[in-house]
Amino acid sequence: MAWLRLQAVAAVLALLAAAGVTHSFEFHEATVDAIQLGFRNGSLTSAALVRFYLDQIRRMNPLLHAVIEVNPDALRQAARADAERRRGMATGALHGVPVLLKDNIATCDALNTTAGSLALLGSVVKRDAGVAARLRRAGAVVLGKASLSEWANFRNVHNGWSARGGQTRNPYVLSSDPCGSSSGSGVAAAANMAAVTLGTETDGSILCPSSFNSVVGIKPTVGLTSRAGVVPITPRQDSVGPMCRTVSDAVHVLDAIVGYDKLDAAATRTASKYIPRGGYLQFLKKDGLKGKRIGVPNEFFQGVGEKQMRVYKQHLATIRKHGAVVIENLDIATGRQDIVSNEWTAMLTEFKLSINEYLADLSYSPVHSLAGIIAFNKAHPIEERLKDFGQQNLILAQNTNGIGHVERAWIRLLKKLSANGLEKMMKEQQLDAIVAPEHYASNHLAIGGHPGIVVPAGYNEKGVPFGICFGGLQGYEPRLIEMAYAFEQATEVRRPPMFKP
């Protein structure tokens, strides 16, 4: 009997050896599912995973400037996650998984939350942002903070520069634009400097850097994820979402961060009706394109280069082959230019109100208002590169006087532009989604509070990545995930970065 058992063990060992099983975990490009499998089969600990990403950050951040701060508590959190797992207390896909947060997402720990600006360095938050609190409850490890475009359009920073983070670079082609404002999140995900990351979007700030860095970005319906504790631009459009290497990873993160938050009550209550029973994982379907009606608005594809256009045409053929009805040559009655000017006017007023509210809620801060930020920049022109990026738009915002008659009219106009534009077309054509290159649909999605998902679509002649966006109406996340996942599985475009000059 004992001899038989011994023989069986020997046979298994021989099989393992023959299969070349080394028991070692492959850290590069690790997915959340692989990580959980590694935890279960004993080839991986959360501590080992954190050490891997800290090492990646140490090696690559001097080049890429994607990370502003690493969490001195990350290894301790990982050890706690490992201990919980040994006691059988680990639940959920993100347990023990290291997450990098864009630096405008507050954490009440050793990490600073500064939106990349020296003006906010030393500010102390009262509590975790709503999404950060959810990640902690899910057992995720907070790895650190990702760099971003400092104050984005308000300082004409579009390319991922911030005073604290420096110039974030694209890991595929170092000389090319990583896009913003969630540049650090996109770059860190692309270059394996974190397992998963969070970004935020007001208009294009998740979709664009996801596209330019060949990662999957989900900009959720506004209010699906809490904005409490996030350095704001406007509550009318701000949204927090995942930026990850795969659709599946992004959906795991989405599942963890959606839901009601009493500190962002109105928006999260309204949007929580969209959260499906059982979460979003059920929509990872290989045949998710089957039977979908997908519109292709002309406007988005104007100005796309010839080679890139050929790739998109191939993708449309693939989408058709997988059972979707693709309707080309559609027109949206509202043009992007109509949106941009009106959106900007409303945003100037809303930004002043929201940033002042954020600053007022801090338990300590070196600056207490937008006026204080402007004065700080003026007093630190070199560090804040005032010559290159200016702050005229911060000053324009400062000169606004709250939401009155005129501002309410702008906001009504934006709603109308959305209702008569994207929403009308999608309803008339009974579309499940529109597709667009890169982030070109972001204006339409922004003003309606609508969701979008970017998936890697290709690389241009120089090796610079570009994505494809599936956009829908509020609450369309389930079907967008079906389409994005099916597309990703059918095309398998993403490859790790090459660090070309």
Ligand SMILES: *[C@@H]1O[C@H](CO)[C@@H](O)[C@H](O)[C@H]1NC(C)=O
């Ligand atoms: C455990 O799972 C990982 C996949 O996450 C795999 O790479 C590794 O080889 C597995 N190890 C064992 C001992 O089965």
Ligand SMILES: *[C@@H]1O[C@H](CO)[C@@H](O)[C@H](O)[C@H]1NC(C)=O
């Ligand atoms: C936060 O900022 C302070 C400077 O105000 C710095 O000393 C500290 O190291 C920063 N924290 C982290 C985790 O980097």
